[in-house]
Amino acid sequence: MCSVSAQNNGIEDIEVQKLRIENTITQSEFDTQRGDYFSAKTNLETALSLAIKTEDKQNQGIIYAKIGKLQFLVNEFDKALVSLTKAAEIQRDINDSQNLAVTYSIKGILHAGKEEYKNALEYLNSAKTLFEEQNLEVNIPEITLNQAKIHLQLKDYKTAKSLLEKTIVLAKKNNQNNILSDALIYSGKALDKLGNNKQGITLANEGLEIALANQLTENINKGYVTLSDIYQNDGNFEEAYSYLQKHVKLSDSILNIERASLSPEKRAEFIESYNAAEFQKLQKKVEDQESDSNLAKITTILSIALITILSLLTLSLYKNNNIRLKSNNMLQEKNDDLIEAMKKAELASKTKANFLSTVTHELRTPLYAVTGLTNMLLEEKPNPDQIPHLKSLKFSGDYLLTFINDILQINKIEANKVELDPVLFNLKTKVENVCSALNNSALDNNVQMHYEFQKDLPETFIGDNLKISQILINLIGNAIKFTKDGDIWVRVYSISNNGDDHTLRFEIEDNGIGISKEKQDNMFESFSQGSIQINRKYGGTGLGLSIVKGLIEILKGKIYLKSELGKGTTFFFEIPLTYAPETVKIKKEDYSKNISNLDISNIKILIVEDNKINQMITKKILSKMNLQCDIVDNGEDAVEKVRENDYNVVLMDIHMPGISGLEATKIIRTFDKELTIFALTAVTLEDKMHEFDEAGFNDIISKPFKQEDFEKKLYEVLANDHNTKASSIN
Template sequence: MLKIYIAINILISFFNPDVNDDTINKIPPKKEIVKLTKEAIDLLHESNFEKSFAASRLALNYSIASKNDNLAAKSYNIIGANYEKMSEYDLAILNYNKGIVYAEKAKNDTIKNYIYNNLGNIYWFNKKDTEKGISFLKDALHFVETNKDSTKIVLIKLNITWAYFAVGSYSQGIDHLKFLNKYNNKFGGDSNAVIINMLNGMYAGSLGKKSESKAFFEKGIEIGKRTDNIEDLSYLYQQYSKYLYSKNDYKNAYQYLVLYSTLTKQLEDSENLKRAKSVGINFEVDEYKRKIDSITALNFLQLESLKKSKIIVLLFVIVLVILLLQMFTLYKNFLFKKKSNQDLMESNAELVEAKEMADESSRLKTQFVSTITHELRTPLYGIVGITNMLLDEHKELENSTHLNSLKFSARYLLSLINDVLQINKFEENKIVLEDSIFNIADEIDLIINSLLFIAKNNNNKVTTELDPEIPELLLGDKLRFSQILINLLSNALKFTRNGTVVISAKMVRIEGQTYFIEFQIKDNGIGIAQEDQIKIFDKFTQVGRKNLDYQGTGLGLSIVKKLLELFDSTIVIESELGVGTTFAFTIGFDYDKEKIENIINDAEFDSSKGNALSVLVVDDNAINRMVTKKIIEKLNYKCVVLESGKEAIELLTTDKFDVILMDINMPEMNGFETTKIIRSMGIMTPIIALTAFSKDEVVEESKLVGMNDIIVKPFESPELYKMINIIIANE
């Protein structure tokens, strides 16, 4: 009905030229018109579009009547901005272009610059014409840079960056983003913070920096919620949802898509927006009236002769046409909304299905890795054990190339299995640092000795430089620290021929009871090219294999990086081809003398009963039984081996043992079931789980059934000796 009313008013004004806007006959002074335009701008910033439209329309009427091109340009700019806020983009562009005409007449480059910026935003953001939008924005940027207006430079560069990033042109937008990161706090302020964090998140995501991208997006969300910046927050939710979807994080992508839809609907349902549309249309009536007035001056005498009956017929026809167009438009909108809702429902269903498939894929992957590693560790236990037996029983074979090669190959395969498990644990966030006492110097010596075979093969020398200020004993996760050094040192030795590798540890600072130590592993090997220095920390990435075969999976440095993140640390690399490479990192270890002494006292045990201990081994694998028995007898313990849980239960009804080593994965009755029955019989003999599974996979169930500890195959005899005696001492 509103459009019908507009049409009738237009026709009445057309046939009644004496009807003029009273405001034009009473033109206020320029000072009042300027005040009116300022009021319209303030109302626009407050999202009071209805009053802003009314004020800007009145200011435009006065400006045109007083032939003030400068104020007319300002008024058209404000009206265009109101239409833009209401999503009437074609009308906004129309009024912005009118504003440019009046700005050029008034030779007012400042207003023209504002309008260029607004047109640029509409074309790239709403009309999806990025090339045209950026062209307008660059025109605006050229003007503000010439006039050194820092605040407006920040605003326009923000819009240009957003436009480039929206179409994936990160290389063209990155320089503008760097400028924003550097100068926004000084010239832009908090109003741009949500969008700038969104842009940084998009750029980090394009580089594959997942954690950095997530941090920027979440910081932007926090600022948007705190400042109640609904419009910018909705854009950030939309971009974050797209990024998560691209990373196959369908669940969170869907959640942020819902948040984006909610905020968008909230903005669209604004009452001010609805009322403003009617006021905006009244402005169009004024425009029509101005055009019609010029026509009526030429045709007044002819139009006077038209009969009222013809006017009524013409009005009726026009109203009927408008009604039909209105009905057709409503029908088209209904079909469009129906299709949009259907598309959204289908997209949601696809997201849910994709999430379920991703969860199932993750579960199957974990199960597969667990099964494969168990099946590989079981024969490896036999290989390593039999190799050690041969070396112990036949001292003349100690320098046998074949036997040592066999042992090295088995340990290399075990290392590969451990690397795969480590990556799997990182992806499932299952790794937690543990505290233990250790001596850094001793630990480094052990690591060097374990890698001497690589050093000898490549004719390398390993030296150490340790700061005497480092305490003798420290608290920290010795195992994870050792993994870091082993990976870095083995890499240095593999990629160096006839050279020297230096391991250094230097105290850098002390904070309370935490001693921060910088470690460096420096070699004079082949070096790493500049373009490869970022790639080497990706999983399964290997560089420098042109003419030489360097063994490895490409997992070592990826594991190092993730382990250092657990220590709240990062790794730094300096390298030059043909000169060498230096890796450096800093870790904080605790030094608490009293706590260290308590742990040492708790760990002490009496091994005097060693020769009297009797051990029962239950394992279905014949080779493993033989290897385990040899290890136990080497410790001067008595040993009985059985191949099933059923046999163990029968034997324990008559015989007693000091310790039971129970294999977990056995047919008919597994180790958990056997242990549960043994405990139900009232037998409290210490039971150590003997397994090829990862310790994390079985620790919970082993505690539930009453097992005392877990040892993972393959293991060394000192490790078993220590575990048995600690358990016996605590009985």
């Protein structure tokens, strides 16, 4: 009876231990789902100890596989491979084919994560074969899904599509919503790559709906980014941007949770508790030794000291490499994460452009009032003692406008939105004009300008003369700013030519303060002038050289720098230009006088502007040109005014309360296609131009505008209107 009782107790103990193992494994799975990977790992190690103690080989294999999967999730690929290899060895020894298939499946995913696609497919095929031998059809959809993902990475879209179709059928049959959702989303991606965008959108949306209905966060995120990509390829950028925003928002939430789970505090807590436990185990083991020899005592002391040192060293190394650990976690993301990061970068670029557009609009609107009022006051014969103050105000306004324009220029260059505008021009005259325009500034610093143009070099070329002027103005302006009581040489010559195609070198040399060797490497970066002291002493935005480099690269050229501190600086850039015959010089016109020569007795202009100061300034400019105007301060009234009156020109502000200038113009175009409507706006980014065209604007006048440009555009419209009427009378 006693023997039977003991056997029964032994059986019960084994069953209890198995139950404990299963419960601990279950707890680790809950921890993994919560993202608490360290607790999950601790529970799995506890379960593994119990399985080894009870010689439970099957659970040992299962646990090693789960540990490997967990290590893979936290990007410990090498450790994961070791754990999975141990699992496979045990499972092959005991012929546990079902769990061996699971291990092979995880190894396949691991190799795919390391971009070892051949090995990945081999393990996944082995897993699929084992599942089929065991009649475990329910496990096959996950295998075919992962195989399809690999073929997508290999750009074998037809094979991927075929595997995904099998996955969808099996997942529906087995009610596996997670796999079904994932397979539909990836099918959308495959069809998009095969050129069937519409069907791709349909399937991706179907997968996203299943994910949303079942709160499958990862699949929802995949759905968002996949639909964003497909819509972008389809040319529907509005929808693409909308889904990209959703994706980034959800990604940030997921990332915050992962950061909390994998935070430095969690790692430190785990390491510290682990080392403390190991220390106690070893200390107890040493204390239990029966030998009291000197060697044993020394071993005890040394062992305890060694463990203590290792514990402290581990924590110390962790703290010293805190930033590196967090960086590695981000850098070791899988391929999908890399794509997501690229999408985030793209969104960041768009966000920056929108931010700059908004901020510059907010800055340029009041700046329009500052520069406009200042110019008006200077023209109205102010008191002599007021003139210096007004000139200082004008200088400050012009400086701020230059700074804003520089920021916009940098933004356009970085966004690849600067387009070339090649025209026929006289290069020699162009450089002479730039030098002449800057000569007064040079004389203020007691600097002499010297201009050398190669004698036998042709003078007229085809190229973007405005960008060349901007480059020269920046470089010569810099030379003047950093030179006092010295000289500046501007040289232009050809370094090579093939028929009419020349490579020209421009040199701007000064004998000013120079640039130290350590500062030269950063001179072409934004907001860089060498030092804070230089910024304060000489002023400037620190954006000029960055703009210069960007423009020269757009012109397919190169720029170089040679300088020595205290001895001066030479900037030289090389650009290709094509010779062309002499061009006709265009005489500068006084459009204000030209307008006065027209019959403007019946001219009607409508100003649509909600800012009272801007209303006054615009009206003052028109009055100076002897033009009469009406003013309204919102889009609704603008539409009614146009219905009731016969205007020649409408100056339409864009940002107003109620309906915007864009909406008002769209409404006007429904009943008046011929009326000239100018967008009077502070928004200047090119990515807004299509909106103005679609709304029906004839042209854009950017605020704050140059009065000459404003007069020129009005003159062209009014002169054309006058000629049309004259011709109809004849």
